[in-house]
Amino acid sequence: MDMKKRIHLELRNRTPSDVRELVLDNCRSNEGKIEGLTVEFVNLEFLSLINVGLLSVSNLPKLGKLKKLELSDNRISGGLDILAEKLSNLTHLNLSGNKLKDISTLEPLKKLDNLKSLDLFNCEVTNLNDYRESVFKLLPQLAYLDGYDMDDQEASDSDGEADGVDDDDDDDDEEDEDCEEEEEEEEDDDDDDVEGEEDEEDASGEDEEEDFGQDGEVDEDDDEEEEQGGKGEKRKREAEDDDDEEDDD
Secondary structure (H helix, E strand, O other): OOOHHHHHHHHOOOHHOOOEEEEEOOOOOEEOOOOOOOOOOOOOOEEEEEOOOOOOOOOOOOOOOOOEOOOOOOOOOOHHHHHHOOOOOOEEEEEOOOOOOOOOHHHHHHHHHOEEEEEEOHHHHHOOOHHHHHHHOOOOOOOOOOOOOOOOOOOOHHHHHHHHHHHHHHHHHHHHHHHHHHHHHHHHHHHHHHHHHHHHHHHHHHHHHHHHHHHHHHHHHHHHHHHHHHHHHHHHHHHHHHHHHHHOO
């Protein structure tokens, strides 16, 4: 896939000014030139052009907000002064696997005041005597060369990542927190439903007890009426018997 088509796909209906990260690795450049990458990408912070056949960086557009540039496995041999002119805010630069042979070819990078990390793995310049000492002396603003500082301490993950990548991690954390909050709210709703059902059961139980009590009272009244009725009939029969005895006398 050529670079211009790849850029079109990467945009995904966005405008160039919306893009902060652009990865064009392994695309075909047009005779070492970058097609489709223009100054319209004004907010671009991360650009990756690994193995695209670049011969130089002369055709890079001016990208004032670019912080991290990946140029590994190309055929760049010099002309790095363009980087200071067009990408003045670079903090991370990877030139591994290019055709850089002499320390002097790195001298233009002195103008990149914010340059913090430089990678030159598999470049011929790394075979020179006192390579690391010479580069740190030439570029005093550097904190890390090929992933290690002047004291051979390895760079931490936070130092090796671009700002845009860190922002993505923060977004993921926020999404996780939102999901956790939603789950907690659902659990609270479930608890409320269970409590509501228990209250309804208690209320229905009380109503049944009241009904039972009322029925019991009615039954007792009926028993009393039956006893009184029986006593009345007994007294009536006794009175009739007395009358019969008087008649016989």
